[in-house]
Amino acid sequence: MxxxxxxxxxxxxxxxxxxxxxxxxxxxxxxxxxxxxxxxxxxxxxxxxxxxxxxxxxxxxxxxxxxxxxxxxxxxxxxxxxxxxxxxxxxxxxxxxxxxxxxxxxxxxxxxxxxxxxxxxxxxxxxxxxxxxxxxxxxxxxxxxxxxxxxxxxxxxxxxxxxxxxxxxxxxxxxxAEPHAMGILPNRPYGDLDRKIAEIVVERMEDEATVQLGIGALPNAIGDVIADSSLKDLGVHTEMYVDSFMKMTLAGKVTGMKKTLDRGRQVSAFLAGTEALYDFVNENPSIMVGPVDYVNGAATIAAQHKMTSINTAIQVNLRGEVSSESVGTRQISGSGGQFDFAVGSYLAPGGKGFICLRSSRVDKNGVRHSNIVPDFITGTAITLPAPVTQYVVTEYGICNLKGKSLYERAKALIAIAHPEFRDELIKAAMAKGFWKP
CATH class of the missing domain: 3.40.1080.10 (Glutaconate Coenzyme A-transferase)
Structure with missing residues (x-):
């Protein structure tokens, strides 16, 4: 028929x-x-x-x-x-x-x-x-x-x-179509700074946490550090399923049996990675895709046991606003599910939301720039407004912005900025009226 x-x-x-x-x-x-x-x-x-x-x-x-x-x-x-x-x-x-x-x-x-x-x-x-x-x-x-x-x-x-x-x-x-390999999203290599940031995050993770990871070199580092850690009985509930989750699973860190929803299943809205990942997920009963209004729904995320979202950013300003998608009007990526996972993970029982970034970057001319800035340049998209941001992590440490005043936020963010920029960030915070000596 x-x-x-x-x-x-x-x-x-x-x-x-x-x-x-x-x-x-x-x-x-x-x-x-x-x-x-x-x-x-x-x-x-x-x-x-x-x-x-x-x-x-x-x-x-x-x-x-x-x-x-x-x-x-x-x-x-x-x-x-x-x-x-x-x-x-x-x-x-x-x-x-x-x-x-x-x-x-x-x-x-x-x-x-x-x-x-x-x-x-x-x-x-x-x-x-x-x-x-x-x-x-x-x-x-x-x-x-x-x-x-x-x-x-x-x-x-x-x-x-x-x-x-x-x-x-x-x-x-x-x-x-002629049979052809799916599009490959290669694992981006990461450096020592990414590994350091990953170690800071993983130190604060708990057994039985339900994990969401973003995409890029830093999430790859976090996946490797989790795979090498003593963590156990982790669950997966994530927007995008990547090779890092496969590594964590094969290392015995993921069971999903402590999740509130979809116990025993690793849940995502879509997947992208290497050919090894596609072989791993094919007809694998532990892997589940779902409609994104369910997977990324803040209520779904907030219901998960110890929901832990780990995402990256381009810049964070002294107010605690996060930009993860543009520099000025030049679009780099998109807002995706970062807002939903930041809100949902904070609302979840025992939940935590991490925003990770290197403290600085070096341009093609060899000039170093801080990624913690007084303000974003005009046109920059704000992915997370200040009240939504919880933990911010660089290679110099971690701070929790929830409940902090503008002065306390500026002080905490400057403490994890690259040392080369801390004095000028203090001056900028004073000019904005944030800094209270």
């Missing part, structure tokens, strides 16, 4: 791309879930089209549509290297979003002419599995005018809490 319907909906990538017309708005994958053959086929039509809006989140694969530009305006929920360069050229733009709200964003506030996603092969019941991203595709498919799936035999099949599969009756077009 389903085989007949399947054949009726089967098209080549070129035929599927021919369905796109001027003025259409398309959602095309998210993270490592990316329809590479459709992407290439639509890019070949650049000379035929005038304006097509393309929406995407974290771009792990390279995209021909981003490279071509032209009639394709790339609108990103987040931001990666290729997308940032396209923004600089004016062929891409950023959509500010709290990731937990993305389902409402796309169903209530955006038109979607076509949803195009990568899926695992159809099972005997007629279902395609979203695999490494269960965050919002199910409900977006209900809203989209046309649903196009690109079948990849190498797409991992991952069990979901709900809304992790799409039935063939909900699909309009099927593309059978």
């Amino acid at each position: 389903y085989e007949t319907i399947y054949k009726e909906k089967l098209k080549t990538a070129k035929e599927a791309a021919a369905l796109i017309k001027d003025g259409d708005e398309i959602e095309i994958g998210f993270g490592a879930n990316f329809p590479v053959e459709f992407d290439a086929a639509l890019a070949e039509r650049a000379h035929e089209l005038n304006h097509v809006a393309i929406r995407n989140g974290v771009l792990v694969d390279s995209s021909r549509l981003v490279a071509v530009g032209g009639p394709f305006l790339w609108q990103s929920w987040h931001g990666t290297g290729d997308v940032r360069r396209a923004m600089d050229k004016g062929t891409a733009n950023h959509i500010p979003v709290r990731y937990s709200e993305i389902i409402r964003y796309v169903t209530e506030n955006r038109d979607t002419d076509a949803l195009v996603i990568s899926v695992s092969p159809m099972d005997k019941h007629g279902y395609f599995n979203f695999g490494i991203d269960g965050s919002h595709f199910f409900r977006l498919a209900e809203k989209a005018k046309t649903v196009i799936v690109e079948v990849n035999e190498k797409q991992p099949r991952i069990f979901g809490r709900t809304e992790s599969e799409l039935h063939i009756d909900q699909v309009d077009v099927i593309i059978e």
